[in-house]
Amino acid sequence: xxxxxxxxxxxxxxxxxxxxxxxxxxxxxxxxxxxxxxxxxxxxxxxxxxxxxxxxxxxxxxxxxxxxxxxxxxxxxxxxxxxxxxxxxxxxxxxxxxxxxxxxxxxxxxxxxxxxxxxxxxxxxxxxxxxxxxxxxxxxxxxxxxxxxxxxxxxxxxxxxxxxxxxxxxxxxxxxxxxxx
Amino acid sequence: xxxxxxxxxxxxxxxxxxxxxxxxxxxxxxxxxxxxxxxxxxxxxxxxxxxxxxxxxxxxxxxxxxxxxxxxxxxxxxxxxxxxxxxxxxxxxxxxxxxxxxxxxxxxxxxxxxxxxxxxxxxxxxxxxxxxxxxxxxxxxxxxxxxxxxxxxxxxxxxxxxxxxxxxxxxxxxxxxxxxxxxxxxxxxxxxxxxxxxxxxxxxxxxxxxxxxxxxxxxxxxxxxxxxxxxxxxxxxxxxxxxxxxxxxxxxxxxxxxxxxxxxxxxxxxxxxxxxxxxxxxxxxxxxxxxxxxxxxxxxxxxxxxxxxxxxxxxxxxxxxxxxxxxxxxxxxxxxxxxxxxxxxxxxxxxxxxxxxxxxxxxxxxxxxxxxxxxxxxxxxxxxxxxxxxxxxxxxxxxxxxxxxxxxxxxxxxxxxxxxxxxxxxxxxxxxxxxxxxxxxxxxx
Numbered sequence: 001x002x003x004x005x006x007x008x009x010x011x012x013x014x015x016x017x018x019x020x021x022x023x024x025x026x027x028x029x030x031x032x033x034x035x036x037x038x039x040x041x042x043x044x045x046x047x048x049x050x051x052x053x054x055x056x057x058x059x060x061x062x063x064x065x066x067x068x069x070x071x072x073x074x075x076x077x078x079x080x081x082x083x084x085x086x087x088x089x090x091x092x093x094x095x096x097x098x099x100x101x102x103x104x105x106x107x108x109x110x111x112x113x114x115x116x117x118x119x120x121x122x123x124x125x126x127x128x129x130x131x132x133x134x135x136x137x138x139x140x141x142x143x144x145x146x147x148x149x150x151x152x153x154x155x156x157x158x159x160x161x162x163x164x165x166x167x168x169x170x171x172x173x174x175x176x177x178x179x180x181x
Numbered sequence: 182x183x184x185x186x187x188x189x190x191x192x193x194x195x196x197x198x199x200x201x202x203x204x205x206x207x208x209x210x211x212x213x214x215x216x217x218x219x220x221x222x223x224x225x226x227x228x229x230x231x232x233x234x235x236x237x238x239x240x241x242x243x244x245x246x247x248x249x250x251x252x253x254x255x256x257x258x259x260x261x262x263x264x265x266x267x268x269x270x271x272x273x274x275x276x277x278x279x280x281x282x283x284x285x286x287x288x289x290x291x292x293x294x295x296x297x298x299x300x301x302x303x304x305x306x307x308x309x310x311x312x313x314x315x316x317x318x319x320x321x322x323x324x325x326x327x328x329x330x331x332x333x334x335x336x337x338x339x340x341x342x343x344x345x346x347x348x349x350x351x352x353x354x355x356x357x358x359x360x361x362x363x364x365x366x367x368x369x370x371x372x373x374x375x376x377x378x379x380x381x382x383x384x385x386x387x388x389x390x391x392x393x394x395x396x397x398x399x400x401x402x403x404x405x406x407x408x409x410x411x412x413x414x415x416x417x418x419x420x421x422x423x424x425x426x427x428x429x430x431x432x433x434x435x436x437x438x439x440x441x442x443x444x445x446x447x448x449x450x451x452x453x454x455x456x457x458x459x460x461x462x463x464x465x466x467x468x469x470x471x472x473x474x475x476x477x478x479x480x481x482x483x484x485x486x487x488x489x490x491x492x493x494x495x496x497x498x499x500x501x502x503x504x505x506x507x508x509x510x511x512x513x514x515x516x517x518x519x520x521x522x523x524x525x526x527x528x529x530x531x532x533x534x535x536x537x538x539x540x541x542x543x544x545x546x547x548x549x550x551x552x553x554x555x556x557x558x559x560x561x562x563x564x565x566x567x568x569x570x571x572x573x574x575x576x577x578x579x580x581x582x583x584x585x586x587x588x589x590x591x592x593x594x595x596x597x598x599x600x601x602x603x604x605x606x607x608x609x610x611x612x613x614x615x616x617x618x619x620x621x622x623x624x625x626x
Contacts (some may be wrong), residue, residue, distance in 0.1 A: 011513075015459075018517055031272035031295055035357055035376040036407045037522055038428055040463045044516065083541055179401045181357075 005055045012052040019045045035181050042178060189535075189547075190624040191571045193564060195250060197224075197234070198617035200562070210613040212600055216280040222250055222611055224618055225275025229259040231292055231345075233303065238508050241452060247568075248609060250620055254303055256345040259294040260524060261263045265360065271296050277362050279371070281384075289348070291371060295358040296440035298373055300349035300384065354380050354390045361411045367418040374411035379423060381435075387456040392434065393441045394423060396413065409524075410470045417476065420445075424481055448479075448490050450497045456506040460512040460521065468524035473533040474605075480536055482527040485509060487538055487548070502555065505540045507578035507589045530603045539598025542587070543614050544574060560598065560612045560619040570624065 003154050026041075028034055199208060207228025214223050222234040236252035262271040272295055281289040287304040312334040316322055348604035357375035364371045372393070373380050394411075398404055406427040414420035419435045431444035452461065464484035472479045478499070481488050485506060488498035504525075508515060515521040520541070527538040539545045540557070548555045557574045564571060577586040600613040608623030 015516070022519075030270050031274075031358070032267070032269040035404075036360075036409065036466075039404060039407055039426060040466065040522065042460055044460070047462070051459070150331070178404050181401060 002059060005059050008055045009052055012048040012055065015048045016052075019048065033181065035178075037142055038181075039178065185583050189609075191558060191621045192624050193566065193569045193571065193619070194247070194609070194622045195620040196562070196565050196617050197232075197250075197252075197254050198618075204616045208616040210616060210618060211274050211276060212278050213602045213611050213613050213618065214278045214290075215602050215604055215611065216290075217282050217605060219609065220590070220608055221253065221280070221288060222602070222620075223278045223279050223280070224611075224613065225258065225292060226616075227272075227274040229257055229261070229273030229294065230274060230288075231256055231258045231275060231278065231301070233343075248607075248622065254343040254345050256301070258292045258299060258301065258347075259297065260433060264296075276359060279362050281364055282368055285369075291362050291364065293362050293373065294352060296355055298351040298354065298362055298382075299347050300351070301345050302348045303343060303345045306342045306344060307339060309339045310334045311337050324599050349384065350385050351382055351387050351390070354382075355408075360490060363411060363413045363421065365368060365413045365418050366416055370418075372411055372413060372421060374408050374423060376407040379408065379411055381443075385534060391439070393435065393439070395440065395442060407466050412470055412472055412479075415472050415474060415476045422470055422472070422479060424467035424470040426466040427462075428467055428483060429481070430467065430470060430490065433564070437459075437536070446492070446495050448495050448498075450488070456509070458509075458512065460516060463516075463521065464512065469526040471527055471529060474531065475533055478533065480527055480529065482525050482538055484521060484523075484525075487527055487536060489536070489550070498600055500550060502536070502546075504538055504546050505544075508541075511589065515594070520597070523597055523599060525598075526600050528601055528603045530608070531606045536604075537601050537603060537610065539601050539612070541594050541597050542592040543596040543598055544576075545598045545601055545612055558621075560614050560617075560621075565619075568624075571621065 022041050023038065026038065206602060207226060209227040210224050212225040215508050220236045224232050232252060232454050234250035236248050237249050238248045252445040258275055259273040261273045264271055268276060274294055275292050277293050277604065279291045287302050290301050292299055292301060307556045311318060312332055314331055346377055347484045355373065357377050359373055361374040362371060370381055370383050373382065377397040378392055380390040381393045382390045396408065406425045409424050409426055411421060411423035420432065422430050422432045424430045430448040432446040433441035434445045435441060437445060470479055471484040477492060479490050479492065485508060486504055487502045489500040491499045512521060525539050527536060529536055532550050535547055535549050537547045543560045544557050545560065546555060546557050558571045559574050575586045577583065577588045582588050596614060598612055599613060602611045610621050612619045612621065
């Protein structure tokens with residue numbers, strides 16, 4: 001990969017990670033999901049996804065297709081937390097450290113981002129196990145589900161599907177965010 | 182009004198609110214609004230309270246009069262609620278306050294949170310009745326057998342009491358979050374706007390409203406823009422505008438049809454390709470729209486700029502003012518810390534010659550339209566000695582920083598001025614920092 005393409009890739013994936021975590025943390029916000037804000041975040045995610053794709057295409061067929069087994073340490077990218085912030089404390093709504101977020105990726109038994117189960121239309125529900133078991137994409141926060149009081153954490157059965165390939169993840173988030181309103 | 186904008190010297194007048202740095206979330210000011218005479222100044226906060234200040238004028242006839250705003254009334258407008266059907270909490274934060282023009286001794290204002298609008302009556306009581314025949318003075322009923330004569334009750338003076346009472350509650354009309362309310366010039370109707378719909382209400386009727394704009398797509402996956410602000414024209418009772426997250430403004434005429442989905446005018450400026458960036462779509466979202474007092478222009482605020490539009494020209498604004506262009510290269514960081522979602526408001530002065538808006542680091546900006554001058558000022562406790570003149574501030578975008586300049590990286594993005602208001606007649610401004618309200622006055626005035 002060329003240097004610039006790699007940078008663009010890294011940047012696009014980082015922005016995607018930040019956006020996804022913003023969407024997740026917005027769900028626990030007082031007052032509920034804000035349509036305007038969710039729309040803007042999903043627009044950013046779309047652009048980041050497009051940039052990532054066009055950057056990969058521009059490097060030609062020599063670049064590996066993004067298979068789940070591809071070592072996800074390209075560019076020595078750190079998993080998730082947003083890049084160093086020169087500005088002081090983020091505003092109240094910003095993505096909190098991921099310990100606060102209720103949703104897991106790795107512990108999801110059926111590999112879905114289950115956002116709004118009640119409001120999913122039948123066409124949306126896809127319980128297919130996706131892809132091959134793989135390590136979590138490096139841009140996703142490594143975190144675990146927040147437990148309700150009294151709940152116990154169960155070990156994920158070995159060999160269970162870990163996480164979807166990240167493009168499907170993005171697509172899933174984009175397709176779910178707005179219709180959930 | 183004395184003097185063009187550039188000659189104005191702004192002085193500190195007052196600051197309201199707690200001094201300590203530890204800001205209670207409920208105290209965060211969420212809206213500021215002068216009434217039509219400027220005598221009253223209302224603020225709403227995140228805790229659902231409304232505080233009204235009243236102007237007490239010393240020596241108004243003198244050329245350099247000093248006006249002071251003191252607390253007139255405080256009341257809890259909205260409480261937190263829970264929508265059981267959707268399992269959602271409804272915040273009590275006051276999104277907007279709009280005053281009604283005064284018709285009698287009492288004052289009326291509309292205040293709204295995300296879902297419910299309320300009409301409040303604020304009235305003064307400075308007399309109380311005494312000498313009832315059937316009741317004691319403390320309200321207990323007398324034993325009728327003890328009454329031997331009749332007398333006429335009299336009104337006797339008492340200490341001024343200001344009472345706020347909710348007269349109307351306009352609820353259950355908005356699925357999405359209300360972002361604007363605007364009273365019509367007919368003084369009978371008003372509009373409320375949420376992300377996808379605008380409703381028209383009659384001030385007397387609470388159990389129904391008319392939907393006049395609906396941009397909800399049949400398939401929500403196709404949603405590309407939302408309504409961000411709406412306002413009635415100051416004189417034409419049939420005209421209103423609404424702005425969108427795509428940077429467009431639509432002017433609608435209610436005479437054309439009941440449902441104003443088709444705009445009469447669409448104001449949109451073609452995007453400057455040289456400014457195109459990854460975030461340019463979202464920074465074009467308009468956060469506020471305000472008509473000029475004379476009704477000929479309207480002003481819009483997006484993340485980096487303010488634009489003034491002539492209502493007769495749709496294809497581009499007549500004036501554009503950069504508020505903090507030095508932030509354009511920082512958009513990625515501002516996205517990460519959520520500042521890019523901040524919704525700044527803007528306002529006109531009384532004669533539409535100067536416009537004002539807020540920025541970060543507790544800076545606020547004024548643009549003198551006629552003299553093409555602008556100034557950056559700061560609301561801070563350090564500059565709050567009585568009548569202290571505010572020194573213009575300057576942000577150094579890059580290169581060598583001069584003395585007294587502040588570099589972009591030193592700006593405090595937690596200190597933001599989102600809400601400002603200008604007295605309708607005089608050069609008095611109210612500027613809200615996170616939890617303090619600053620009142621500044623032009624020295625000459």
